[in-house]
Amino acid sequence: MKKLRTRKHTVVLNRSVGGDAGITIILILFGLFMFLPMYYVVIQSLKPMDEMFVYPPRFYVVKPTLKNFANLFTLMSDSWVPFSRYIFNTVLISVCGTFGNLIFASMAAYALAKIKFPGRGWIFQVVVLSLMFHSTVTGITNFLIMSYLHWVDTYFALIIPAFGSTLGLYLMKQFMESSVSDAVLESARLDGASEFYTFINIAMPMVKPAWLTLIVYSFQGLWNSGASIYIQSEQLKTFNYAISQIITGGVARAGASAASTVLMMIVPITVFIITQSNIIETMATSGMKD
């Protein structure tokens, strides 16, 4: 991402003042549309009770407080399943699922991108095809498979399918193809290095942005997973599920629900801020050729 076009440079090319102004206005309008709801949730979570229902609604807070967050924990400690259990579930599912996906997908991505074995073309076609439909299609029959495996109402039902998630594999494979040079791998092979050795010691260090991206995508998906048809026991349900229960609690819990939403979104957003440049770098190779 070093080849950035600076403002000075573009003025030389075809740019009109009117166009620039128009674009700025559109950007500001869209920015407000995207940003205000997020901003409002954060502000709402910091408001004391008496400011929360001021009419007309305020987009600022006079006396910020963390009481809503404290209330959230009190509220949660009264629940039948301890609050910490929901957090534990979400963390466990996210971490295990992401780890498995990273290992499985990067191994497969290396083979698909760098070893010329018969069948790799159509295997990749199937992977691409799987990106083209939403997982609701497979929900019902997946339930049959889960019950056949006796995985209904276990962590496995949420963790194991994540190992085979294809978006990460796709991005990793595309990135490896363009940024790991065949010449380096070939010379390692001639020196007698095994494929596993070149994979771990040569290819993987060269594709750090791709595995960060895979981790972020996989983690975000799992972190935000809510109620699932595979899980019935309350003690196996996720943080997101618990929060959605609070949010539907209505006006009386407006403060706690805003606080919980903030807690929920803070993790993926922080992760994205840290990894943004790596993700964009990976996305540069995300293109699909026919």
Added chain:
Amino acid sequence: MSDKTAVAKETKRAVNRKDMTRAQWTIHEMKRNWIAYVMIAPFMIVFCMFTVVPVVLSFILSFSTFNMLEMPDFIFMDNYIRLFLDDDIFTIALQNTLIFAAITGPVSYLMSFMLAWFINELEPRVRAVVTLIFYAPNISGAVYLIWQVAFSGDTYGYVNGMLIYLGIISTPIQFFQNATYIMPLCIVVALWTSLGAAFLSFIAGLQIVDRSLYEAGAVDGVRNRWQELWYITLPSMKPQLMFGAVMAITGSFGFGGIVTALCGFPSVDYAAHTIMHHLEDYGGQRFEIGYASAIATLLFAMMIGANVLVKKILSKVGE
């Protein structure tokens, strides 16, 4: 690895392709690259179990009466006939899904591209912040429920409060219980959360377009940024455009969860009932798996069809 095996590997490599039939060559290559199959196996096993098998299984079950209790009967196309001729609610669902997908898909796609294109010329640091602002709703989980608060039916709903304050209405509107407002509102919220992988892919794609092309274009008579976009930027971004389209299509058919969260399930008068909800209704609640499988198979066919169509359209870009 010892020298001996390395040498052995080299002699193997020297086998001449012309001496063999195609099948023999394939088998030879498979043996030589056996390690690739080992590396790909763990992923493919999980992928097949939870993606390939379910799709195939639902295709097969869609021709049966399977309901998890009785022995399934093979009834050929009856499930599909029932869907189209006997199921009024499916007709509504189909209509809603098509409207939903036809609006959110293209709009979110264009929005992703235009915004990515607009912010492309900003300072890198400013661009990073703007990217975050646009992308945040996509990754923040249940934060879209704020829209429910904003449009809630009592006077605490900000929109109702505002409208009453301004004297436009005298009683609050039950936005999420009113068939007229449900669909447009859900579409707005869906669009709000829709700047995802496609958006990031476009941002990245715009960054790597060869700069010298723009200079060459300016010399060759490209007059404004729109011509630049059409003749230079878009053609060099075709792969990203395709990836973005795939993501947008998948997303536009997958908003069922948001709709359920906002308007409940089933929604009033089935005003926001989509095929995803119909599937959930028959598969997850009534356990008519055979019938639900027919719905799932149709949904699958619709998404793949949309992808094929869009691919055709995109191949015309820049020509």
